[in-house]
Amino acid sequence: MRLLVKVARMYHERGLRQPEIAEHLNMSQPRVSRLLKEAVDRDVVRTVVVPPEGVHAELEDALIARYGLREAIVVEVEGSGFDVIPALAAATATVLDATLKRGDVIGISSWSATLLESVNVMRAKTPSVVQEVVQMLGGSGSPEVQLHATRLTSRLAELTGGRPVFAPSAALVGSRELRDLLSREPAMAEAMQAWSRLTLALVGIGTLEPSPLLRRSGNAITAEDQRRLKELGAVGDVCARYFDITGKPVDAPFNDRLIGIEPDQLRAVERRLGVAGGLNKVAAIRGALRGGWVNVLITDVEVAQELLTD
Structure with missing residues (x-):
């Protein structure tokens, strides 16, 4: 000894x-x-890891254990009540830079302000690694806002070297018959076929109240639809697919008018990275985790702490 x-x-x-x-x-x-x-x-030598300030490894490990995640990233937000988007966007850009690999096919939701900011701060990958970047939800809307959805897909494709595949239709259309008709259009059919090839899905997690970007796009659900969803117990959505607090999909009145990836198809993607923060989204994020809608989470400290309470 x-x-x-x-x-x-x-x-x-x-x-x-x-x-x-x-x-x-x-x-x-x-x-x-x-x-x-x-x-x-023999315990003569013990290794102690001392995380620097702003790194929340214990919270991340607890989230992984509680919800069966592949990975969790918890970020610090400056002060209470501050905008969480810049911190979440920076973390998302860093994670993508570190984890994207050759041959990846990325699916991305069209109407997320956080994902848009993530792409704005992301560095170009050299050499190119991604095969395709595919919209998973109709990307058409009002002209002044549609630019955001198109830019999100095209800019991410440019940064990663992938080929952009657009979903040239509104997310919500007027009837099931119109949805079926638009789905047979060559460009839209190409995007839908690409959904089966996804290796990574990048999504925001929404609440019943549409985000300002989604509201301005013309793809937001109506007040009547919100009321009906609330009656059904819906707490949030991923790619306009709504679920309750247990993560179970709800039978939204507009499901047959929605042009976007199907729930089972989304949950079959190997890595499903959800980016969301702010205490107003706790219920939506909890439902998304419980239902397996995402298996990688990027969120802020306050939300992480709430997700770990009973």
């Missing part, structure tokens, strides 16, 4: 390399290596 402590202190406290320790103590380097391992096994 005395020898264990001596070797451990020489290595960890004095910073000597293993060959130096072996020479000083007149023993072989493999024996030094074995002694260092034994020091750990």
Whole structure:
């Protein structure tokens, strides 16, 4: 035991390399290596990780364990009541930069202000890694807002080297018959076929109250639809597919008029990265996690803490 402590202190406290320790103590380097391992096994040496300020590894691990996630990223937001979008966008850009791999096919929801900001701050990938960037929800709307949806897809494709695949239709159309007709148009059919090839889905998580961007697009649900969804127990949506607090899909009155990826198709995507924050979205995020709508979450500290309460 005395020898264990001596070797451990020489290595960890004095910073000597293993060959130096072996020479000083007149023993072989493999024996030094074995002694260092034994020091750990016998609890003589303990490794302590001290996260720097702003890193919330324990919260992230707790979210992963509670909801069965692949990954969780919890970000610090400056002060209470501040806009969470810049912090979430920066984290999303960083995660994409670190995790995108060659051959990825990215699906992206069209009407997320946070994802738009993420693309604005993202760096170009060199060399190109992504095969395609595909809209998962109709991207047409009012002319002054449609530019955002188109720019989101085209800019992400430009940054990653992928081919943009647009969904040239409104998300909500007037009838089921019109939806079926538009779905057979060549450009729209191409996008729908690409949904089966997705390896990564990038989505926002919405509440019953449409975001300002979605409202201005002309694709937002009506007040009557909101009332009906509330009666059905809906708490939020991913790609305009609404679910209750348990994550179970609800039978929204406009489901047969929606042009977008189907729930089962979305949940079959290997990595489903949801980006959402702010205490007003806690119920929606909780439902999305419980229902497996996303399996990677980027959110803020306050929301993470609420998600871990019963």
